Structure formats: C-alpha cells, structure tokens
Amino acid sequence: MNFDRYFKKLFGEDASIINRDELGGKDSIKGFGYGRPLHIELDIDGERKDVVLSTMKKNTFGHDHFSDRAQILLWQHNTFNKLPKHVKSFDVGFFTNKNELISARDADEFFIVTEMVEGSAYANDLDRIKDTGRLKGLDIERTEILASYLTDIHSVKGKDEDKDLYIRKVRDIVGHGECIFGIIDNYPDDLDYITPKELCDIEKGCIELRYKLKRLKNRVCLVHGDFHPWNILFKENNDFTLLDRSRGEWGEAADDVTSLTINYLFYSLLQEGEIKGSFKRLFDTFFNVYLEKTGDLEILETVQLFYIFRTLVVASPVWYPSISDLVRRKLFNFIYNMLECDRFEYEDAGRYFG
Template identity: 45%
Template sequence: MNQEKLVLYLEKKFNSDVKINEFKQIGKGVYGTAYLIDFNTEKENKRLVLKTMALGGFGHDNPSDIAGILLWENKSYNKLPKHIKSFDVLGMDKDENITSMGDAEEFYILMEEAKGTEYSEDITRILKNGITEQDKERTKALANYLVKIHSKKKDSPVLYRRRARDLVSHGEYIMGVLDSYPEKSFTSQEEVTNLVKEALNFWPIMKSKTHRLCQVHGDFHPFNILFTDKTDFILLDRSRGEYGEAADDVSALAINYIFWSLIKYGCFKAEFKELFDLFFKTYLENTKDEEILEIIQPFFTFRAIVIANPIFYPDSWFKEQGFKGNPKKLRRTLFNFAHTILKEKDFKLNKIGKYLECRSQYG
C-alpha cells in the first residue's frame, strides 16, 4: 500500500495531521494478511491494524465476497462484548488510491491493535507442564462469557434456517473447508462426500429449532482469544454472522481440548479432559441448555475437519508441538470421530473417548 496515500486517508479519518512511524506486516495466514500502522496525530499516538483477505477458496472467490465480509465485520465487531473495535473499511483502486467502494479492487478493514496473550499459548504450556488453578479459572471464564452472549436471543426463523443451511454448504463451513483439502491426502472424495451427506441429516433437525437463534462470536477458538489478565480477555475475528447457533461457539473451543489431548496422549484423558469437562459443566449448569447436545454433532464435525486440514495444520506444525506420532493417523482419528458422532441422536459427553476409538469404513 502506498504510504503517502494512506497518510491522506488517515488525516481525513482522524481530522488531523498524521505522521506514520511504522508500517509493517505482522501476520499472514490462509485467509489473509495483517499490517500494523503506528502513527501520530496532533493529539496522540495510535497503533491500528489493517487487514485484508486473500482471494480464492472458502467462498472468497470474488472481490465482492471480501467486501461483503469486511463490511459486516466493521459493524459487528463493535456490537460484541470484549471484541476489538473496528474503525472503517477501505477500498483501494488499481492505482492504489483509497477510494469509494464502487471503484475499489481491493478491500481492507481498519481496527484496533489487539494486545494480550493468545489462549493457544496457554494450551501449549499445558501440553508441556500440565494445568494450574488459573487454567481452570480461565476455562470457566470462557464458558461464562458464552453463557452471557448466548442469552441474547433473536426471533428470526428465516435467519436460523439460513445458518443451519450454511453450516453444510457455506464456503467457510463444511463443504468449503473440505474443498480446500489437498488432492493427495489421507481422505478421498468418496469419504468427504459421505461426510457431507451425514452432516446434511441434521439440516431438518436444526430447521425445527429456530427458537435457538442467539448472539454468537462465530469462531471462538484459542487463536482468537487473547488474555490480558488472569481471567480477562479480548476477542478477535468474529465471523459469519451476528446471530447463529450456540453450538458453533461451544464446539469451536471444546474441540481443542480433544485435539491437544490427542497430540499429547493419543487419546482423550488427563488435564485436557478435565478442562473439557469443566467447560461443559460450567456452560450447561448456567444455561440449562441440554438441547444443544441434540445438534452439536455437525458443529463438532466442522471443527474436526478444520483442525484435520493440512492447510491449517501442516505436518511441520505437529513437529513444532513435539508430536511424536504420524499426523495422518491423528487426522484419521478426527475424521472417524466425525463419522461416529454424526450417527448419534444425542451427543454423549461421557463417550468422547469411545467416539475417538471408533473406526470407520475408511480406516
């Protein structure tokens, strides 16, 4: 991005002369790239983040797809408690002018810089050293946060049915993530087709539960949670809808306790099982939402195929965590877990270990 033109935009946005002290890339992933802007106005120093999304895959195939997502994020980030705030959406034309959306070819979102420690770092530490009392308190804090935001309901049967439909067919959900798998991987087209069919069986079940529509984060996983104090935290990257199904958020975090237990032990036990049980106990005691266990299966499936995807978690990542086994075998376990739970009418929290032990016709 042309920094001179960025200065002109910032001066207009903040109604002040601006001097940029630093502009650098701070992150790049499958979905896009983020840049830090450190600058001075006439009154103060500011540090903001400029993020864009990559074209191609996951439903991000046209510039208009990205524009729509960023426009939604710009509004919705500021409505969710504890989420970082957004300032604006920028459009950039072919000459790198920051311009109106109609002339833009690239799109960016301008938001607060997030300061804190990723919850994923806690998980990594637990992997090596076990859990502390603070880890338990943080798990309860995360569960109670979901209790709070999920208590905000919305009466919109049409929207809930859309969210049920999107779970299978959306570019960022089950079919889109499966389409991103490398051609040569541990799975096959036959298997992923059958997995989609199994998940689709929950579509009519969910359609009958429109009363469940509630406020959600939409991507409540350890890399989007930054702790700033003992149990206080901020959130990043709210995704896919202001309202949705509570099971989406619950499964997004809970699958990680299963995943990291598999990395450490090859099964579900010990400290990660303790945190999983504590998370669900806290959530269910405070929401009384036993119904969630009737429809959480396809959401756990979605999360399982995300963490099993070599694009998001390549073999090299497993090696960095000290995993001694074969990543393909662990991915197979996650897929078999998905096949197994999609056949269950009710998800049994005390059967996680058995779900993981089940084999499928694919291995």
C-alpha cells in the same frame, strides 16, 4: 438524500435532475431503499440521460446481511460492462447514515481498521499445557470464565425476524466456502487416511444433519461465530478480548461451544493419543459450567454438525500439516460418530474417537 450533489460528481457539474420516480409507473419514492429501483431523468449540458439507481432487498436467499448485498452489487458493477449487450453500470456506492450517497467505483479492496489490543492468545495456554503436561489453577479458571461468557451471550435470544438467520447459519456451516464444503474442497485427493469418496459421504451426512437443525430455529441466539483459542486474547488479570467475529450475529449456541471445545479434544490427542488427562479435565469443566448455567441440555443434540466442521479444520493437512496420520484417523472416527450420534455424551467423549 442529496441526489443532485451525487450526480454532479458522477456526470459533471452540468448534470441536473429533471425527474425521479419508481420504476413501474409510481410517482413516489417512498419505498426506495428496500429493493425498489428508482428512475432518474437527468439533463447533462442540454442532453437527456436516463439512469436507474437500485438497491438490493434484504431476504433469506443469501442476502440477509449488509455485507451480502454489498458483495453482490460490487460484483455486478465489476462485471456488467464486460458482457456484450448487457446494461452498463456507471458506478457503485453506498448510502451513509446521514442519507448521503458515496461512490465506491474506484475501490480496489475494502479494509477494516481496528483498535490495537494487548494480550496473549489462549492457544498459547493450550500449547504450554501440552508441552509441560501440567495444569494450573489458572487454566481451570480461564475455562470457567470462557464458559460463563458464552452462557451470557447465548442468553440473548433472537426475535422472530432473526429465526431465518438461524437457518442461514446452519446452511453456511455446510455450504459456505469457509465451512464444511469449502474445507473439504481443499483436502488433496491422494491422502492415505481419507478418500474423496469418504469425504463425499461425509458431505451427504452433513446435509441430513442440516435438515434436522432447520426445525430448531427457535434456538436462535447471539453468537460470536469463530470462538477459537486464537481469537481469544487473555491479559494477566484474566480479562480477555475477542477477535474476528464471523458469519453473522445470530445463530446456534453449539457453533461457539464446539469452536472452543474441539481444541481441548484435539490437544488431548496430540498429548496423550486419546481423550484423558489435563485436556479432558478442561473439556469436562467447560461443559459442566455451561450446562449448569444455561440448563440447555438440548445443545447435546445440536453440536454434531458443528463438531464435524471444526474437526474437518483441525484434521486438515492445509491448516495442520504436521500432525500424524494416526491422529487424523482418530479425528475422522469422531466425524463418523458425530454423523450417527443423536445425543452427545460429553462425559464419555473419548469413545467417539475409537
């Protein structure tokens, strides 16, 4: 690691390193990079300056992912100097895979650049079916393709060190700002079809489901994390591209399964007012293919919490402001039934909306 070049950029060309060692009296930097702070003694134009260069240790307290640790360090740099008598932060940066130290102190927003892909969102297929009432052979084929794709990625099982990420995934589904607690926080307090007290009771029930799932961390597998119809772009030849993988590489297969299949149920309510017809056929097709290929009948005991999350999204007046209160009440019936359901009977999914 070229510490000299970095500190010259930070403090000027007159800066030079006198000594460096781990805090705590060690004279080696062998363990640096795993959360051990490094003490750096500098000479800057004849004056001594002591600084500490720290990384953050990977652990299961919300620091599992690189992005978690980056978020915290960026926040610390932005706030340390605003608090009286707090230790000052000079910079924030990152190590590259070439062992270079790069400053990020002037960053205003981070960004990502991705390739441009062609295709039509799978949601457009669902809109067409709803509007025309007609199901094509193409629609059955695409449902089978998506079920088979999830079968393939979910067959990649996590290692022992990934099992804690299963617990993290389940915890995030409940408490993450993008998930159940965050979605509920954005429900207005004056709705006709749901009260704050009822939403609070739903949250409590979700915590109980979380404790049930925590025992199943051996199920950890490769996941997409946000496998919904707007993140799936189909081409005319039925090849497809996925967008916006979210909230971690490893988790519970039910996360992806429910992210897609809740839309078959939702669109059926919009089209028929109940679970039947074209979208029920797509729903059944998906589960039949997925269960036949995976043999994972246990997933019928893990979908409940994830269906609650996805149903809270489609029932939300923020995300779907124009659907009727009647449809929303049926969606909340589904949520209440998921809270009490030990094993999801997908063949008779309509009864959960009553």
